[in-house]
Amino acid sequence: MSSNNETLHAWAGVANGKPLVQMDLPLKKWDENSVEIRVTHCGICGSDDHMLSESWGPTHYPICVGHEIVGEVTKVGANVTNLKVGDRAGIGAQSGSCHECKNCLEGNENICHNMVLTYGSQWPCGTWTSGGYADKWRGDYRFAFKVPDNLSSQIAATFFCAGITTYAPLRRTEVGKGSIVGVMGIGGLGHYGVLWAKAMGAKVVGMSHNDKKHDVALELGCDDYINTSNPQDMARYKNTLTHILCTGTSPDFQWAPYFALLVVNGNFINVSAPSWNFPELNPMLLLKNQIFIHGSAIGSPEEIEEMLAFAEKNNVKPWIDVYPMKDVNKVLDDFRAGKPRFRYVLEN
Ligand SMILES: NC(=O)c1ccc[n+]([C@@H]2O[C@H](COP(=O)([O-])OP(=O)(O)OC[C@H]3O[C@@H](n4cnc5c(N)ncnc54)[C@H](OP(=O)(O)O)[C@@H]3O)[C@@H](O)[C@H]2O)c1
Ligand SMILES: [Zn+2]
Ligand SMILES: [Zn+2]
Known part of the structure; x- marks a missing residue:
């Protein structure tokens, strides 16, 4: 568990080619738009591996990847309208946007000019973002979605990026x-x-x-x-x-x-x-x-809500295998070997 209220406990990448290790990392500065969750599940995406292995360029280490996150809401700011403590929330590859650029104003927040990605980005407060290979996530409520009651958390997680x-x-x-x-x-x-x-x-x-x-x-x-x-x-x-x-x-x-x-x-x-x-x-x-x-890059908040409704109506369910979060290094090795049929989900 985290050592204090302003940190999360991560399985973090510390250098290219090295196994993930457990460490505390800072949470973003709390504000009234913030939501905090206790992470229960996180899928493994190809992008996690790209970032850990610097295949898109230099990575800022330490990094906590994972952007198919589901968990239980533990804290909400005063401005949060869509979630309350105890709800289940899902978060994808985006944790924030500027809400001011042309793309944001036209409902294309997923390609915001000042995008806050769920990992490998910086919050306006300067803190590096951290993903779901962790015990907690804290971010903007406009990128945290209520998980429909008919979806288990392990099934729901992978909708938020791959889906x-x-x-x-x-x-x-x-x-x-x-x-x-x-x-x-x-x-x-x-x-x-x-x-x-x-x-x-x-x-x-x-x-x-x-x-x-x-x-x-x-x-x-x-x-x-x-x-x-x-x-x-x-x-x-x-x-x-x-x-x-x-x-x-x-x-x-x-x-x-x-x-x-x-x-x-x-x-x-x-x-x-x-x-x-x-x-x-x-x-x-x-x-x-x-x-x-x-x-195409991920999807806008509106498209995410539409997708969840479409999945419910048409009973679309991913094929997943669930593994304990503590086995993350072994699970990542299997992912890199192309073994998933078709997605791996880590569980706390
Ligand atoms: N646009 C976005 O917003 C977005 C979002 C998430 C991920 N991504 C990117 O999408 C890509 C796929 O992610 P993923 O999570 O689906 O990864 P994945 O589960 O590893 O799937 C990638 C697929 O690529 C194919 N592949 C692997 N090696 C190949 C080779 N030598 N020749 C041809 N095909 C090969 C494989 O399919 P077969 O074995 O069936 O050929 C493999 O299943 C990654 O680059 C990821 O970063 C983009
Ligand atoms: Zn992804
Ligand atoms: Zn924007």
């Missing part, structure tokens, strides 16, 4: 009956992509970089499966997909074989955030295929 990151762009690009959606990379994000697209009425094709997930992808609900390393398998879907949701690529990814699968005016939606750049894009490829390329 919303895939739900938002599929809705924005109007996936529905008649859509044929290829989901590239069937991991934490990708498996949600499959579940959402099916619930929206689409036909779904799982696209994985080898044959290993064939059976489990069909069990998950995919109507068909493509091994993207096999050109003959890819050829079966030439000019067929209305959408590709890209959640993972290899470093030698090329645009052309994927554009070839899309229908005219098809959508290539990237949500993956690899440590490498995508290759140069020949403009003729875009012209000749008449393609829309989209990018």
Whole structure:
């Protein structure tokens, strides 16, 4: 447990390649917009690993990652309207925003110009943000969401990053009956992509970089499966997909074989955030295929509320395995080895 009221007790990364260790870190300065929770669950996202291993650039250590957080509300500031002590709250990859920039004012807080990410960012008070591999989280109530009563906390946690990151762009690009959606990379994000697209009425094709997930992808609900390393398998879907949701690529990814699968005016939606750049894009490829390329980052508070209601109505539930928080280092090793089917959740 935390040693005092202004600290949290974290499993923190201290250097690239080193196991996480337990230590106290400061909470943000309390204000009347603050909510504090006792963390009960936190999912493991690919972004946690990127930050711990500095694959996006230098990380400010020590860092407490984890942004699929659920817990019990223990304290609320006077301005908090959506939560009370004893409620269950969920928090995703964003813990605050400026509420003043154009994006915030237009309801796109998820791409705020002064974003406060749940870890690896600084609060206006200067404190570095800390995520859910910990006993407590403290942040802004506008990024803490009431967990619906019909969702257990362990099931709810992963909606707040993997869930919303895939739900938002599929809705924005109007996936529905008649859509044929290829989901590239069937991991934490990708498996949600499959579940959402099916619930929206689409036909779904799982696209994985080898044959290993064939059976489990069909069990998950995919109507068909493509091994993207096999050109003959890819050829079966030439000019067929209305959408590709890209959640993972290899470093030698090329645009052309994927554009070839899309229908005219098809959508290539990237949500993956690899440590490498995508290759140069020949403009003729875009012209000749008449393609829309989209990018998407998590989702706005409004989209998160909409997603929770959609999940409840359509009974969308992630596939998770739950492990004790104290085993986090072993669980992270398994995550890095690509073992989850399809998301790991840590439990305090
Ligand atoms: N846009 C956002 O706001 C946002 C939010 C959260 C996460 N992300 C990013 O999204 C990405 C996925 O996160 P995640 O949590 O879903 O990770 P994950 O569970 O590890 O899934 C990544 C998937 O990438 C595929 N992959 C792995 N190695 C590959 C290779 N050599 N070649 C081709 N595909 C390979 C795998 O799918 P197959 O084995 O099926 O090929 C794997 O399941 C990460 O980069 C993460 O940082 C972005
Ligand atoms: Zn994430
Ligand atoms: Zn803003």
